[in-house]
Amino acid sequence: MTTWQKARTARDARIDAGAKVAKGKIVETGDVTRLLEAVIRPGDRVCLEGDNQKQADLLSAALLAVDISKVNNLHMVQSGVVLPEHLDLFDRGVAKKLDYAYSGPQSARIATMLFGGKIELGAIHTYLELFARYFIDLTPHVALIAAVSADRDGNLYTGPNTEDTPTVVEATSFKDGIVIAQVNEIVDKLPRVDIPGDRVHFVVKSDKPFFVEPLFTRDPAAITEGQILTAMMAIKGIYAPYGVRRLNHGIGFSTAAIELLLPTFGEKLGLRGKIASQFALNPHPALIPAIESGWVEQIHSFGSEVGMDDYIRARSDVYFTGPDGSLRSNRAFCQVAGLYACDMFIGSTLQIDLKGNSSTITTSRIAGFGGAPNMGSDPRGRRHPSEPWLQAGREADPDSTPALRRGRKLVVQIGETFGEKNVPLFVEKLDAIALAEKLKLDLAPVMIYGDDITHIITEEGIANLLLCRDAREREQAIRGVAGYTDVGRGRDKQFVQSLRERGVIRRPEDLGIDPLDADRSLLAARSIKDLVRWSGGLYAPPSKFRNW
């Protein structure tokens, strides 16, 4: 019989070995590396918790310090490769193989290491896709996670940054794996239980709170007039005619501009209650004015955002909160919500090619996918109708049998034709393809595929790709909003004009928008300080965003 419980027996042996450096479940800070050496085996699949926000930083430092004769060749299976230590692990030989989703700040170094063969790459995933594999073929043997506090039974309070933790713990602990948590403090009674203690094997008190990146804070002061113009076009040319109520926003300044125009430009158009009322979204500070103006009914969040705790607590009608009053975020559920319950995804990208494929990858930077491809794809398993979804489906395929015609998710790319440092947004060929060749990848890391994109917005206009009937129309529609980039100048002017007459392309003036009106005075908040004011002093921005 025992031959069918090998993993359980091995798990118990690991716990016994770990127990020698623990008191009950509690391990002293100085003993963490010894704990890891005791419970981790060479070649293990290990999830070192970390995503685009929270980081189990004490545990990553401790793992880096192991004796590599004891712990080596690990297969890291984790959302984020974000801290320098995450890559140092490969340099030192502690880890060998990597399956991950996001590598924002390490995008240049991870590219170098991949080129140099320092990392054996499994695949680059979306968050939800990697979570899916945790249950099928990438189940961690050991999970190293982060929480705010623990009690002596190992029950955990993750506070506002619950994020990936429940998913990682469920996959690991219920498949005979070991869960080790770093916590900011050990207390007698938790404010709430986010993770039951019987799923957690060891707890380490960290000398400082786990690191959280304020990734979703956009300073309104940095929003340009070009971004304001595209935001006006988005609201009037897409949100309004489709009646988009349930949606997700990307993290860039373009969508922050939309958030800040809702209570001004949107209000003037009489759109309150008709658009942008339910979000799958982190607690973006830029959404505070819209919330205070009564635009937003409900927000479910992947994670939290630094400085938003008191505001969230005081606005519990809008956010998901626990019995302790603080945010309950959950990346897995919010990604599912973004996939299946939202009618629109809108975000920015670095490059768009002539077919509409887009990518945030350059030949020297691999940023990973995060969540965008999941939310920015047409969910073909969806079966419930909604007006925006049906309308998009009608536009894409007007001649089919209505009862058999699925709707379409609105997937919108918004940006200026020339981005930062004057780099063109539109290209003939994505850098992602050169990268795939260099790394011998089966697939170029495309963020959103052209056949999923429905609209592209630039300062020159909106291209509605749903209305394009063939490849040539798509290409010319894209060229037709690509401005003075090479791609834009390569347009067939007459053809583009005919697309405009059909409404495939709409210029600002076709939408009744005067580009000269795109003024910063339209922003409901023009600075971080304005956001604090809107929040009644409840929003406490991180110091790097304070200039007062």
Next chain:
Amino acid sequence: MTTWQKARTARDARIDAGAKVAKGKIVETGDVTRLLEAVIRPGDRVCLEGDNQKQADLLSAALLAVDISKVNNLHMVQSGVVLPEHLDLFDRGVAKKLDYAYSGPQSARIATMLFGGKIELGAIHTYLELFARYFIDLTPHVALIAAVSADRDGNLYTGPNTEDTPTVVEATSFKDGIVIAQVNEIVDKLPRVDIPGDRVHFVVKSDKPFFVEPLFTRDPAAITEGQILTAMMAIKGIYAPYGVRRLNHGIGFSTAAIELLLPTFGEKLGLRGKIASQFALNPHPALIPAIESGWVEQIHSFGSEVGMDDYIRARSDVYFTGPDGSLRSNRAFCQVAGLYACDMFIGSTLQIDLKGNSSTITTSRIAGFGGAPNMGSDPRGRRHPSEPWLQAGREADPDSTPALRRGRKLVVQIGETFGEKNVPLFVEKLDAIALAEKLKLDLAPVMIYGDDITHIITEEGIANLLLCRDAREREQAIRGVAGYTDVGRGRDKQFVQSLRERGVIRRPEDLGIDPLDADRSLLAARSIKDLVRWSGGLYAPPSKFRNW
């Protein structure tokens, strides 16, 4: 400030009202209806837990008994409409509107009530899609759930049938809703904590265990030789050439036949370790021989299956289990796994049309969707490659740039050309379309769309729709495996022959399969008793499956 915490204030008032019939969190069985009258408000969104397996049956009876002057016009948002009481609620006026996913045994009555206008239909969903909406626009005010046991703090043990509970509780409790659990017993210490008590407001001890349907038990004695033939074709013609390791099976006899052929026919072909090693699947008894023969590495489950508890406990290397040794199922995560981490879905249906659209709906029965459309659709947000997925992508689109060519999920329909009572599987027009017209639905309830299906298997052959280049080829490929049905007889014989020459259609003989070999002696188990024997006596089938 309080105006932004209306829901929390209302929630606290509900708890206070409920507390009057409770002792702490515990409510006596006889007081349940009074509790519901105290905490539920007219028009509330209510999730009465129930899916295709477990049912909160005590709570559904109690809800049916409320004074309808106090509780009425509820909006039910729940996975399953399965018990008669679920529909009685609408007859009595307790409930008015319905959003759901599955209605297996009530499919005839729900159709009648929808036709009669007794129910205001929101939409029919997949499970995962409804869960998604719980976080965006269908968040329950009250959740009525079922667990095995509770302690006095409201911590819950759901045992092997965890299923929807964590998802329902998370959406409800963290958005200021009320969670009421029926439990089989109240204990001092739980075997494990599936739901932390601070998310649970009231607990009622039921006089009998909550109902669980053994929906995934298929008696091998009922498997036909036609099903054995299609199973042989599936293994040799699809599993083997694509090398499908990660997959989900439907619940019919056709896929049960596949499970029972792995250790015989599959073994002879030398496929062990090469196919069918990781599943998103309930603990199907029919998979026991394959597990015992060393075929299966890992299974993650939506729910459990009656009688499988001891077997699962003894085979923890294969299943996800808790510290108590019993199964941990989780429908939301398993659906995510089926969507994003599996390379194939294979299942049966009732009707397939000339475009490959399929449906389990007839004009007088509305069975709902359950999980099939989610798993039986091409997940366009997927970014990790695998060999089966890439191969399917190459077949579908051989001429595109490889680095920009996504793979395809294998979505296979398997069945006999004439099903039960000699009803043809293939039809010119789905009954679902007539139903949509009759009910004025925006969308016909199509289970799997033709553009997502990759293969159709019947006793006449396999049609590989990935290789079809236009609508005519698809139609003739479908007709070419439709046997003596009207659709099959309407084929263009010469065209079908040319498709066969191209390998679009493969007959049993093209696969080296002699239909005369499709004999019941090939089944690893020919009866429920055989399954018990394979399990070493650990599988304890429900009495309705015992004839000894």
